[in-house]
Amino acid sequence: MIFRLLIIVLIVLLFSGCKKGETPSSPGNKPPIVDTSAVTIQIDASHAYQLIYGFGGADIVEWTGDLTPDQRIKAFSPETGIGLSILRLRVPVDSSRFAEAKATVDACKSYGGIAIATVWSAPAWMKTNNSTVGGKLKPSAYGAFAAYLRAFNQAIGGLTAISPTNEPNIQVDYESMQMTASDVADFVAAEGDSCGAPIMAPEPYNMDQTFINAYLNNSDAKAKTKFICGHIYGATPYPLSVDKPVWMTEHFTNSNVSGDDWSNAMQAAKEINDCMNAGWGAYVWWYIRRSYGPIGENGQIQKIGYVMAHYARYVRPGYVRIDCTANPESNIYATAYTNSAKIVVVVINQRHDDIYQRFTLNGAQVTKLIHYYTNASSNFVADSSAVNSQFGIVLPALSVNTIILSHL
Incomplete structure (x- = not known):
């Protein structure tokens, strides 16, 4: 009897501590x-x-094999995949392989994307050292090289841009051409309008502004160049002082870390954010x-793919970047875009806690x-x-967020 009375007293005390409308709660269901x-x-x-021209990646059939249909x-x-809208190709040194990636090019274009291509090396016989x-x-091979690029453009079904050199400002032990900015400019000045596709150049390692400026000092080459492009290995994205669209056409963060590693993927997200805020129109x-x-x-x-999808699925070719508070506080980064019908905001939360962000x-x-x-x-x-x-939303800790705003 005494034990039953004690149980009743405990129940009364428990519920008397709750306000009207409350129930006993555990830490797991508190707001x-x-x-x-x-x-x-x-x-x-x-x-x-x-x-914005798009976000993309490379398909180098001879080196890694082609993408499968799936x-x-x-x-x-952009509905079920990453939504990449730029496909980068290598111009083979063997013309018999020109059309190898055409099925992948056609697939990219079928979703509204574009194809671009880069030369690592001209055929050996066109070069000073007779090697790839x-x-x-x-210089005596300029015309033949331009014809070679035209043939590739035709075989692959049409390119939005072509680059005559990949990272000409560094010396490597693989397929390459080591050329000065003046060397690249001399070819483009002579044959830039005969390559079958608009020129993107000079594509230096580390997006070297000095190399780019030296290239643009050739007024004929500048006039025949539609896009300035380069890579950000060893460099941080920054605004370039050029009066042409700027494309970042190659980078990866760490080849020793899985693409499913979240901290590495967050690094890639921040890199894309920085390229966009630098005023660049493409990230590849x-x-x-x-x-x-x-x-x-x-x-x-x-995870790298999902991070890229936060941009590529929704910021489609033809969108423009619009003004947006880029860094409202430490470890929060944002960019915004519109195509008039919609506004897309991508926000990265590098903090280790959730945060309610006002807009x-x-x-x-x-x-x-x-x-x-x-x-x-x-x-x-x-x-x-x-x-x-x-409006406001909760940005989860260590997350990439895409916000789509529309008027219905």
Whole structure:
């Protein structure tokens, strides 16, 4: 009897400690406490920057084998895949291999993408050292080399841009041409309008501004160059002082780390963010399918791929970057884009805690928000809500977030 009375007393005490409408709770079902960013991200759709040509990767058939039909869908579909919209190719030194990647080119184009190509080496007989490693293009071979590029462009089904040299400013022990900025410019000045596709150049290692400036000092080469391109190995993205679109056409973060490693993928996300904020119009990863790439050797999309998809699926060719608070506080990074019908905001949270981030929008009216996030354990978790010009969302810890704003 005494024991039963004690039980009754304990139950009464437990419920008397709860306010009306409450039930006893455990730490697991208490509402989370989320920090709020002290700085609002301000988006101004009326203030436009660069045109976005896309996000992509390389398919070098002779070196890694071609993408399979299933991998092409995973690479290029903006609905079920990564949504890559730029395919980078190598111009083979053997013309019999010109059309090897055409099925992949056609797949990329079928999803609204483009193909570009880079020369690692001209055929050996066109070069000063009669080798595909090192040396430079002979001036006497300029016409033949231009004809070679035209033939490749035709065989592959048409390119948006072609580069006559890959990283000409460094010496390597693989297929290459070691050329000065003046060497590259001399060829483009002479034959740049005869290569079958618009010229992108000079494609230096480390996006060397000095090399680029020296190339552009040739006024004829400058006039025949549509895009300035380069790689960011050993460099941090920065605004280039050129009056042409700038493309980052090759980089990878770490070939010794899996493409499924989340900390490495977060590094790639920050790199894309920085390239866009530098005013560049394209970001192209190295191999599409590789252990450290967007798609693994098993054919599955990896974390690098999901990070790229946060940009590539939604920031399609023809979008423009618009004004956006780039770094509202430590370890929060943002860019914004529009095609007039929609506004896309990509926000990276490198903090180790969730944060409630406020936004304000000027220059456009929106009524609907869709939010996707990816973190170490989840890919493209989605939620949606009605919004107006002021809104807020929770950015999960260590996550990449895409916010799509539209007016319906």
